[in-house]
Amino acid sequence: MIISRLSTASQLRVVSSRSLPGARLNQSRSIVGFVRNALGIDPPPNPDEPQVSNRFFPWDQSPSPDLRARAERIKKLALCPVTGKNIEYTCPISGIPTHHSREAWEKDENYHKNKVYEKLKKVNIYEHDLRSGRSFPEFDFPNVQGMDRAVNLQNWDLYFYTRGFYSMDTEFQLATVTKMLSYPLTIASVMHEYSPYSLYPRGPVTLEGLKSISALRYTLYPEQHKSATPKDRPTRIFILGARAESQLPGHVWKQLQYLFPTQSFDIHFIGPECAVNEGKVPSEAISVSGGSSETQPLTKKIDDTLSLVYHPQYFHTLHEAQDFFPYDPYNDIFFTFHPGYASPENEAHWMGDTMKDLLDTKCAIFTTGFNKADMLSDINIVKQKYGKELDMLMEPTKNLFGSTKWELNDLNPQEVYQFNMYIAGFRGKRYHAVKYT
Incomplete structure (x- = not known):
């Protein structure tokens, strides 16, 4: 019976190959494809694929x-x-x-x-x-993670696999996607319960860093703490000196929230270079908190769990106006992506009122650098000027979620770098209460 069915099927293919134009060519292609698969031979490269x-x-x-x-x-x-x-x-x-x-x-x-x-x-x-005009299937990001699947944050490959991303088999696909996701994944890798960064001496996290990160996780994972009380506001992520990261679409930042499915976030982009592309955002999704959009924050509500807030002002101005008070180490965290604390053009700005106010919040502050030298120079200048007023949370280390795409400095075309290649963390020193007798 099986043989007769196969024979009949073969006859149908032969008849169709004789009666349909081009069918004979398709049949030969199928045979060639079968032979290639049987022998384990890779198919010839598609001329449209990036090479x-x-x-x-x-x-x-x-x-x-x-x-x-x-x-x-x-x-x-x-x-x-x-x-x-x-x-x-x-x-x-x-x-x-x-x-x-x-x-x-x-x-x-x-x-x-x-x-x-x-x-x-x-x-x-x-x-x-x-700029090739090819399709970018790697940009079809996954949605909410199933509760029966755990996310692995040890590196890009394991993250993509456990989150169900499109299979990225080429350096081109990795370069485009990691550049976009480097910002939200760098943040998530610090706060997540499965963070790849461990306590010293096995990892870069200091004892004070463990205290700050544990405080954040206490509120991010309330189901693990019987004494935890429901939060009265979302977790706030402040990104100072925001530039390219403020231009990322909402669905890219949503990948951060998917890693904390029971939590909601407000991401605040702060700095005169931050901006929201209103032309690509539905008007009903943007609100202005009074005044003109040039001086007042714009809020882009992605959904009930994620809002992006844009402040086109310096942090010390907003801090002095108490716009973000009160700060809470259990609910607030700060990031500065390759700020250039030590660069001649930025040192005066960062090392003055801005750094004083940052340390005054007593919240965790994480910063990234283009390379190791850039990271070390930034951390060293902060230590030199405010060493007695801060605690290191994470010693400078390679960022496991840095971008894999190489960038070029047009002013020095032999200088290449990658976004967020290194990461470190610090915080304004918290003094223990002293009991006087």
């Missing part, structure tokens, strides 16, 4: 007007590391303008010895991939 071969173009000859303009900007603003003159030569390996001339390019020992061009080439192909 180095179809994503590499010299920026000054790029099909993208944006990248051609960026190449011109580099040539106008950056200086050759060998001659100190304007950049006019495009590296043939990376496709990015890097030197004044070919001679200077050949003489740059550091450039060739350290293979700087390899990371620059990745910058090139990542930027072209974003």
Whole structure:
């Protein structure tokens, strides 16, 4: 009976192959596909799929007007590391303008010895991939997590797998998604009960850090504490000096809330560079808390569990006006993403009233850096100026949820970095009560 059914099916395929145009070709393709699968041979690459071969173009000859303009900007603003003159030569390996001339390019020992061009080439192909017009199925993010499935936050791969993300098998897909999710996942990795950061000496978290993180988790997981009382307001996450992170769509920040399904959050973006793209947000979802939208916060309500609040002002101004009082270490946490505390252009701003007011909140403060040197310089200047007034919560360490996408500094085209590569934490010192007799 089984044999006759197979024979009949084969006859139907033969008849259809004779009667339908192109069916014979489809049949041969099916046979080839079967043979490939049986032998474990990978199918030929799709010419539309991102590959180095179809994503590499010299920026000054790029099909993208944006990248051609960026190449011109580099040539106008950056200086050759060998001659100190304007950049006019495009590296043939990376496709990015890097030197004044070919001679200077050949003489740059550091450039060739350290293979700087390899990371620059990745910058090139990542930027072209974003502008390629391909479909981005990796942006189809999962929704609420099933209660029977645990999330693993040990690294990007395990997080994507346990959350049910689209299978990201290429560096291109990882680069685009990790850049967007680096901000909410960096926050979640600190607060979550399955945080990958452990207590010293096995991990970077100090004893004071454990106290602060435990206070937050006390309210984030009330079902684990019989004595916990229901919260009267959402957990507040303050992001100071907000720039690119304030431009992320609401569904990206929703991935943070999905990791805490029973909790609600208000995310406050603070700083003159933060902004909400009102053109892409339904008007009924945005509210202004009095006054004009230029000076008063805009609130974008994603749903009942998540609101994004935009404050186009400096934190010390809002702090002095007591707009956020009272602060609560059990409900509030602060983040500054690569703020550049120690950079010449930012030091005066961050190390003055802003840092004093931040430490005055007594809430946990976590900060990130583009690389290890950037992170250490920021932490060192805070310690030098306010060492006696703060406790370290997390020693500088590699951020497991830093972006995997390489970025380029147009003012120095040999400087490449990744967003949120390192992370550290501190807090204004809390003094124990002293009993006098």
